[in-house]
Amino acid sequence: MSTPEIDSGSTDEATPGAPPTGNSFLGDVRVNFTRWNRKAIHNPTAFLLEIVIGLFSLVLFAAVFGDVGEFALAEAGYGGVDYVTYLLPAVLMQATIGSSFNSGIGLVDDLQTGMFEKTTVAPMSWTAVFAGKAASELLRIVLQVSAVLALAVAMGATIETGLPGAVGIVAVCLPIGVLFMAVSNVVGMLARDDEVLNAATMLFMFPLLFLSPAFIPMSGDIEALATVNPVTYGVDAVRALVLGEDVMTVLDVTAFGGVWNTLVPALAVLVALDVLVGAFAVWLLGRASSADAE
Amino acid sequence: MTDTSSRTGVTDSTGGADPTTRTDSTADRDRSVAVEGLELTYSDGTRAVDGVSLAIDCGEFFGFLGPNGAGKTTTIKVLATLLNPTDGTVAVNGYDVSDRRRAVRATVGYMAQETAIDEELTARENLDFACAAYGVSRDRRADRIDELLDLVDLADVADKPAGGFSGGMKKRLDAATALVHDPQLVFLDEPTTGLDPKARNRLWDYFRRINDDGTTVFLTTQYLEEADALCDRLAVIRDGEIVERGSPAELKRRVGGEILKVDVGGVDDGHDTDDSAVSDPVATAAEVARTPEQFGEDATVETTDDGVRVTTRRASERGTDFVVALREAGVAVERFDVEEPSLDDVFLAIADGETPDLDAADDESTDDERADGSSDDESADDSTDPVESTEVTA
Numbered sequence: 179m180s181t182p183e184i185d186s187g188s189t190d191e192a193t194p195g196a197p198p199t200g201n202s203f204l205g206d207v208r209v210n211f212t213r214w215n216r217k218a219i220h221n222p223t224a225f226l227l228e229i230v231i232g233l234f235s236l237v238l239f240a241a242v243f244g245d246v247g248e249f250a251l252a253e254a255g256y257g258g259v260d261y262v263t264y265l266l267p268a269v270l271m272q273a274t275i276g277s278s279f280n281s282g283i284g285l286v287d288d289l290q291t292g293m294f295e296k297t298t299v300a301p302m303s304w305t306a307v308f309a310g311k312a313a314s315e316l317l318r319i320v321l322q323v324s325a326v327l328a329l330a331v332a333m334g335a336t337i338e339t340g341l342p343g344a345v346g347i348v349a350v351c352l353p354i355g356v357l358f359m360a361v362s363n364v365v366g367m368l369a370r371d372d373e374v375l376n377a378a379t380m381l382f383m384f385p386l387l388f389l390s391p392a393f394i395p396m397s398g399d400i401e402a403l404a405t406v407n408p409v410t411y412g413v414d415a416v417r418a419l420v421l422g423e424d425v426m427t428v429l430d431v432t433a434f435g436g437v438w439n440t441l442v443p444a445l446a447v448l449v450a451l452d453v454l455v456g457a458f459a460v461w462l463l464g465r466a467s468s469a470d471a472e
Numbered sequence: 473m474t475d476t477s478s479r480t481g482v483t484d485s486t487g488g489a490d491p492t493t494r495t496d497s498t499a500d501r502d503r504s505v506a507v508e509g510l511e512l513t514y515s516d517g518t519r520a521v522d523g524v525s526l527a528i529d530c531g532e533f534f535g536f537l538g539p540n541g542a543g544k545t546t547t548i549k550v551l552a553t554l555l556n557p558t559d560g561t562v563a564v565n566g567y568d569v570s571d572r573r574r575a576v577r578a579t580v581g582y583m584a585q586e587t588a589i590d591e592e593l594t595a596r597e598n599l600d601f602a603c604a605a606y607g608v609s610r611d612r613r614a615d616r617i618d619e620l621l622d623l624v625d626l627a628d629v630a631d632k633p634a635g636g637f638s639g640g641m642k643k644r645l646d647a648a649t650a651l652v653h654d655p656q657l658v659f660l661d662e663p664t665t666g667l668d669p670k671a672r673n674r675l676w677d678y679f680r681r682i683n684d685d686g687t688t689v690f691l692t693t694q695y696l697e698e699a700d701a702l703c704d705r706l707a708v709i710r711d712g713e714i715v716e717r718g719s720p721a722e723l724k725r726r727v728g729g730e731i732l733k734v735d736v737g738g739v740d741d742g743h744d745t746d747d748s749a750v751s752d753p754v755a756t757a758a759e760v761a762r763t764p765e766q767f768g769e770d771a772t773v774e775t776t777d778d779g780v781r782v783t784t785r786r787a788s789e790r791g792t793d794f795v796v797a798l799r800e801a802g803v804a805v806e807r808f809d810v811e812e813p814s815l816d817d818v819f820l821a822i823a824d825g826e827t828p829d830l831d832a833a834d835d836e837s838t839d840d841e842r843a844d845g846s847s848d849d850e851s852a853d854d855s856t857d858p859v860e861s862t863e864v865t866a
């Protein structure tokens with residue numbers, strides 16, 4: 179794996195004038211951030227669809243599971259919680275995961291169209307290339323989650339922690355986004371195929387959502403699986419902020435008090451996973467950008 | 473370009489001892505590309521490039537010619553820093569491709585074989601991204617983009633998404649993005665593959681223009697017509713090794729020989745005049761052509777409806793004597809024509825693995841070779857010295 183090289187244009191160069199080296203690292207990040215934003219603006223369907231699907235799920239699940247859901251909520255000790263409010267974390271996770279898989283699709287497109295090679299051969303640090311792309315994708319997740327959240331509130335969901343909580347909810351979606359962006363890049367790099375990635379989105383999204391307390395409080399049977407499911411931590415963290423209380427389902431932490439008993443361990447688990455899976459994705463991307471003959 | 477031209481004709485496997493091929497730091501500065509003994513082996517053991525050496529001067533239009541799978545793209549990827557050489561030294565614009573990768577990248581343009589543009593962006597946005605990626609300063613960017621859009625005739629569609637462009641337009645946009653930073657050297661990997669003749673001609677014009685403006689061009693192609701039309705100098709690669717070097721004209725002369733066509737009088741009874749003294753002038757002409765003192769043993773003589781067709785390396789040299797000999801034999805000459813072989817003949821000969829038979833020495837170049845101070849013996853059988861006979865002093 180090659181490391182990102184920042185060629186400083188060493189002083190002993192005999193050719194007149196320092197060799198051109200392009201932009202600064204942050205300049206390279208911005209160049210790529212701009213490119214991916216422009217692409218999204220020209221092609222807004224995928225962006226808007228993620229919001230529509232989120233709302234559609236909210237309406238659909240509330241209609242189908244509404245009464246059963248509220249019965250289950252009462253059973254599980256969530257008495258008085260509206261089912262739409264309970265569902266909110268599920269649709270936010272769904273929108274986040276769905277959106278983050280576009281990262282891998284963008285990568286596969288670039289690999290197939292030669293844009294990957296074209297950006298590799300430019301005098302840019304490859305880490306900046308991917309950082310700029312990821313920043314654009316995270317911005318989209320922030321906008322999509324905010325839109326779904328706002329529309330859900332308009333439909334009757336309540337956020338007990340108010341506006342600061344709403345900002346927190348959007349922030350909590352980011353480590354989930356980073357995790358699945360990394361997963362989709364790994365899948366994309368290995369499969370190099372759009373259709374595989376689309377299938378993988380479904381393969382990851384629905385089992386992980388259903389094997390978590392996303393739609394309905396969990397029975398004991400799936401709790402062991404839910405403990406090793408990253409989506410559980412995202413759902414719990416978002417729900418803690420929606421309800422304003424400690425709702426952590428799979429871990430029992432009492433050291434921080436209130437919602438922090440959920441947020442701190444959940445975020446710790448997610449950030450650790452981000453680092454782990456992210457490092458693997460970055461390693462794969464770096465290998466693809468390197469000049470080692472394979 | 474005296475130092476490089478002396479190695480131009482030397483096939484690599486035999487010409488390695490030529491002292492002028494040494495790249496030193498002084499020479500590197502005038503050279504766009506200096507490659508010594510490049511080898512590239514893929515991890516599956518395939519040796520795609522096997523001992524290639526190249527020296528390309530600033531401002532040259534250099535052609536790299538060869539069949540599919542010969543190693544052209546692999547070589548160009550090494551030069552463009554996309555592949556690390558397994559062995560050998562490779563300097564581009566004076567920078568080592570492994571140690572000074574970023575400096576190489578900043579000073580070259582690279583146009584890949586497959587068109588690489590972002591189809592979701594407009595032509596202008598594609599160029600803007602390329603400008604930004606190559607660090608073209610913000611205040612210069614708008615002008616540069618307009619210049620390039622004009623150069624490749626895409627100004628009218630500048631703000632349309634590139635996905636709707638024709639193949640030729642996409643190629644031109646791709647070529648323009650490779651030039652945003654006024655690179656000293658541009659790599660074009662089979663740039664016209666799949667284009668119709670009109671689109672191809674426009675792209676050619678465009679390549680000529682950038683070369684006229686001082687950019688060194690390194691072009692790979694399978695189209696001999698393209699190499700012939702554009703390149704100052706060619707290297708032909710086969711199975712990872714360079715098998716021929718020279719200008720298009722030199723390669724053609726060396727491989728194919730020339731074709732001499734002579735139409736004789738007295739063939740058609742209808743307008744037979746008294747200028748023919750023999751009963752069958754075509755047969756007589758062929759007989760004269762086949763005498764060894766005319767074109768030597770290696771010439772091919774065919775008869776046509778109107779006369780004879782002789783394929784030979786000595787057409788220009790022997791032509792007039794042949795006409796005189798025909799006249800002496802009583803054959804009237806109506807037409808006399810010398811044709812160069814096409815570069816396709818060269819290519820086919822090389823692609824078939826039949827390294828051109830070089831032992832028939834070019835008589836006209838012999839004196840130059842001797843004057844060149846060659847260290848080779850001036851042996852009597854100069855016809856068996858392939859290296860010497862291919863030496864070209866342009």
